Amino acid sequence: MAKAVSPGVQALRKVVDDVYADARKAKAEGKLVGWSSSKFPCELAEAFDLNVMYPENQAAGIAANRDGEIMCQAAEDLGYDNDICGYARISLAYAAGKRASRKFDPETLEYIIDPKSGKPLKDADGKVVIDPETGKPKKDPKTMQPYTVLDDIYEIEALPETTEKERAYKNFRREAIKPYRQMRMPQPDFVLCCNNICNCMTKWYENIARMRNIPLIMIDIPYNNTVEVHDTNVAYVRAQFDAAIKQLEEITGKKFDEKKFEQACANANRTAQAWLRVCDYLQYKPAPYSGFDLFNHMADVVTARGKVAAAEAFELLEKDLAEQVKTGATTTPFPEQYRVMFEGIPCWPKLPNLFKPLKANGVNVTAVVYAPAFGFVYDDLDGMCRAYYKAPNSVCIEQGVDWREGICRANKVDGVLVHYNRSCKPWSGYMAEMQRRFTADLGVPCAGFDGDQADPRNFNEAQYETRVQGLVEAMEANKAAKEAAAK
Amino acid sequence: MSIYTLGIDIGSTASKCVMLKDGRDIVSKSLIAVGAGTSGPQRAIAQVLESAGMKREDMDYVLATGYGRNSLEGVADHQMSELSCHGKGAAFLFPEVHTVIDIGGQDVKVLQVENGVMTNFVMNDKCAAGTGRFLDVMARVLEVKVEDLGTLGAQSTKYVGISSTCTVFAESEVISQLAMDTDKRDIINGIHKSVASRVAGLAHRVGIRDQVVMTGGVAQNTGVVKALEEALGHTIHTSPLTQYNGALGAALFGYQRYLKEHQA
Numbered sequence: 001m002a003k004a005v006s007p008g009v010q011a012l013r014k015v016v017d018d019v020y021a022d023a024r025k026a027k028a029e030g031k032l033v034g035w036s037s038s039k040f041p042c043e044l045a046e047a048f049d050l051n052v053m054y055p056e057n058q059a060a061g062i063a064a065n066r067d068g069e070i071m072c073q074a075a076e077d078l079g080y081d082n083d084i085c086g087y088a089r090i091s092l093a094y095a096a097g098k099r100a101s102r103k104f105d106p107e108t109l110e111y112i113i114d115p116k117s118g119k120p121l122k123d124a125d126g127k128v129v130i131d132p133e134t135g136k137p138k139k140d141p142k143t144m145q146p147y148t149v150l151d152d153i154y155e156i157e158a159l160p161e162t163t164e165k166e167r168a169y170k171n172f173r174r175e176a177i178k179p180y181r182q183m184r185m186p187q188p189d190f191v192l193c194c195n196n197i198c199n200c201m202t203k204w205y206e207n208i209a210r211m212r213n214i215p216l217i218m219i220d221i222p223y224n225n226t227v228e229v230h231d232t233n234v235a236y237v238r239a240q241f242d243a244a245i246k247q248l249e250e251i252t253g254k255k256f257d258e259k260k261f262e263q264a265c266a267n268a269n270r271t272a273q274a275w276l277r278v279c280d281y282l283q284y285k286p287a288p289y290s291g292f293d294l295f296n297h298m299a300d301v302v303t304a305r306g307k308v309a310a311a312e313a314f315e316l317l318e319k320d321l322a323e324q325v326k327t328g329a330t331t332t333p334f335p336e337q338y339r340v341m342f343e344g345i346p347c348w349p350k351l352p353n354l355f356k357p358l359k360a361n362g363v364n365v366t367a368v369v370y371a372p373a374f375g376f377v378y379d380d381l382d383g384m385c386r387a388y389y390k391a392p393n394s395v396c397i398e399q400g401v402d403w404r405e406g407i408c409r410a411n412k413v414d415g416v417l418v419h420y421n422r423s424c425k426p427w428s429g430y431m432a433e434m435q436r437r438f439t440a441d442l443g444v445p446c447a448g449f450d451g452d453q454a455d456p457r458n459f460n461e462a463q464y465e466t467r468v469q470g471l472v473e474a475m476e477a478n479k480a481a482k483e484a485a486a487k
Numbered sequence: 488m489s490i491y492t493l494g495i496d497i498g499s500t501a502s503k504c505v506m507l508k509d510g511r512d513i514v515s516k517s518l519i520a521v522g523a524g525t526s527g528p529q530r531a532i533a534q535v536l537e538s539a540g541m542k543r544e545d546m547d548y549v550l551a552t553g554y555g556r557n558s559l560e561g562v563a564d565h566q567m568s569e570l571s572c573h574g575k576g577a578a579f580l581f582p583e584v585h586t587v588i589d590i591g592g593q594d595v596k597v598l599q600v601e602n603g604v605m606t607n608f609v610m611n612d613k614c615a616a617g618t619g620r621f622l623d624v625m626a627r628v629l630e631v632k633v634e635d636l637g638t639l640g641a642q643s644t645k646y647v648g649i650s651s652t653c654t655v656f657a658e659s660e661v662i663s664q665l666a667m668d669t670d671k672r673d674i675i676n677g678i679h680k681s682v683a684s685r686v687a688g689l690a691h692r693v694g695i696r697d698q699v700v701m702t703g704g705v706a707q708n709t710g711v712v713k714a715l716e717e718a719l720g721h722t723i724h725t726s727p728l729t730q731y732n733g734a735l736g737a738a739l740f741g742y743q744r745y746l747k748e749h750q751a
């Protein structure tokens with residue numbers, strides 16, 4: 001069922017599309033393009049008018065398009081351990097030139113269709129058409145896809161194209177690379193990394209820099225043991241900002257433009273504020289949209305928070321939501337019976353399976369930690385250092401619990417669903433203790449399940465369903481007990 | 488007129504049924520040692536009905552639970568998770584229960600129960616360490632019957648540590664102990680302690696409050712129960728009906744739902 005998309009959501013999609021399209025254009029024009037970690041101070045790159053793309057966002061897209069497994073395996077074949085974060089594996093394989101590609105016959109240059117792919121064919125009444133020979137549903141040929149295989153752009157580029165046949169073959173191989181938006185991210189000329197997200201990031205970017213022999217700008221943010229960010233920490237980061245500016249001046253041959261920098265900071269603040277207000281709409285009962293949508297909107301916060309277009313798009317979405325609340329409309333495709341916080345990154349390759357039991361039980365996600373974790377507002381450069389010091393995995397457990405319990409209370413959740421994500425150890429490691437505190441402090445049941453954000457081999461649907469059903473039954477019992485106590 | 492409800496628990500390694508009269512009296516029960524995806528569920532259902540001399544149509548409500556609960560289309564009136572059912576069953580057998588530890592064929596769950604209702608839970612991750620399967624594998628290498636593990640372990644005189652949580656590594660640890668001529672009974676005792684420490688770790692995450700009840704097939708292994716009591720510092724209650732606990736809970740929920748639907 002195709003959902004009607006509001007103008008705000010459309011604008012948000014365009015902002016992200018433009019980031020990648022602009023980068024492709026810049027690359028074609030011979031300009032420098034970079035790759036950046038999601039919480040690197042984009043304000044610095046904006047001051048140099050640099051086109052920057054975001055591997056985490058790309059990896060999520062690749063995973064959601066179900067090419068995570070083949071790309072993870074490609075990285076493993078390059079020698080990266082399968083315990084490494086799935087985003088890192090996908091990105092490293094991509095940096096090495098590996099691409100998910102459509103299988104074809106080199107003689108005929110025709111795609112080889114995978115008979116298992118595709119959706120069931122439906123007749124005019126919407127009923128599934130059964131094949132009389134096999135007794136199984138027939139496939140809609142329009143939805144069937146070629147097999148996915150691995151290709152290598154450097155191998156393709158090295159191919160000769162002297163004869164017509166060779167030229168055709170080379171072109172076809174280029175074309176066969178899956179034409180998804182994120183899969184067409186140009187290779188980087190420099191990389192920007194801020195390890196406030198996690199330490200895996202450090203090695204990930206160091207590896208790309210070495211692999212591609214390109215400059216790396218690293219901003220090191222240690223794990224913070226205290227809720228407050230101390231002045232010495234601020235000074236440590238400030239000095240690194242200065243060094244990064246110097247490096248960028250060398251790379252680009254341009255002077256740091258203070259005006260542009262200030263504008264980018266103003267944009268980032270405006271985006272953050274609008275983002276927070278959009279997130280606040282989940283406080284309404286029923287919520288005008290599903291928290292899962294926030295995972296998609298996160299792409300804008302990651303790739304474009306320093307651009308005015310992102311701020312404007314969020315402000316537009318805010319208007320849509322205000323209208324929806326007035327009419328009681330919601331984009332959640334089922335009546336909301338329970339409200340939960342979803343903790344962690346979704347299992348992108350299994351998104352439909354993740355959603356199924358939630359939908360079946362009327363469970364809406366009305367809280368995700370991304371809201372406070374990415375809605376950072378600051379006044380000056382020191383404030384900016386402090387803001388970048390606070391990323392989801394760089395804060396101490398007290399701060400982490402406080403963020404989450406704050407949104408759980410404000411967004412009135414009945415329970416918490418925790419993704420123990422095999423990829424993201426820093427995020428999953430402290431969740432057992434957090435879960436214990438949520439139940440103690442908020443009096444709501446919590447359930448955890450195993451999965452992975454990018455590698456589908458780590459998720460089991462039956463186990464997940466049992467845990468969701470258990471959570472729903474516990475929320476039901478909890479609600480009944482609270483109602484009885486109120487009487 | 489009496490109300491008959493049937494609870495069916497289709498686990499990963501066994502299928503169990505309990506028939507209840509008026510949500511109070513157990514009329515009959517059955518257990519077949521194969522679970523989801525086999526003929527087990529159908530055979531267990533046939534058996535429980537036959538021993539009561541009744542038919543499916545005589546049942547006022549049928550509720551399915553367990554890993555294979557959704558495979559009984561057309562037989563069950565409703566499905567619920569085995570989590571709630573185990574909480575319910577345990578509260579029927581032990582009205583004062585606050586913590587239920589269930590060790591099944593391939594999962595371990597610890598439930599928090601308030602006034603007979605499950606309010607929170609934790610389950611093991613995908614790893615089979617500490618589950619019934621772990622004990623099955625160990626019994627096989629030791630060439631003893633799994634039901635004899637409890638009695639044999641009780642005769643141990645010396646502490647032998649089995650430190651690996653991983654089933655595969657623990658298996659090779661056991662094999663090397665055997666190669667060193669270590670007494671099987673000491674090894675078994677070590678295995679029980681290793682299961683207990685793994686399960687205790689999970690139990691501490693939901694918090695342990697008396698009464699603590701243990702259910703599932705492994706609750707019949709007195710060695711594990713004792714080791715777990717030591718690890719937790721709490722007395723553990725078990726019942727001869729432990730293996731039927733999930734099915735019992737399902738039959739009880741079936742009775743509740745029947746009443747609710749017929750009041751309305």
Ligand code: SF4
Nearest residue numbers: 085197198200423424
């Ligand atoms: S924070 Fe987690 S998901 Fe993100 S890069 Fe690090 S390990 Fe991967």
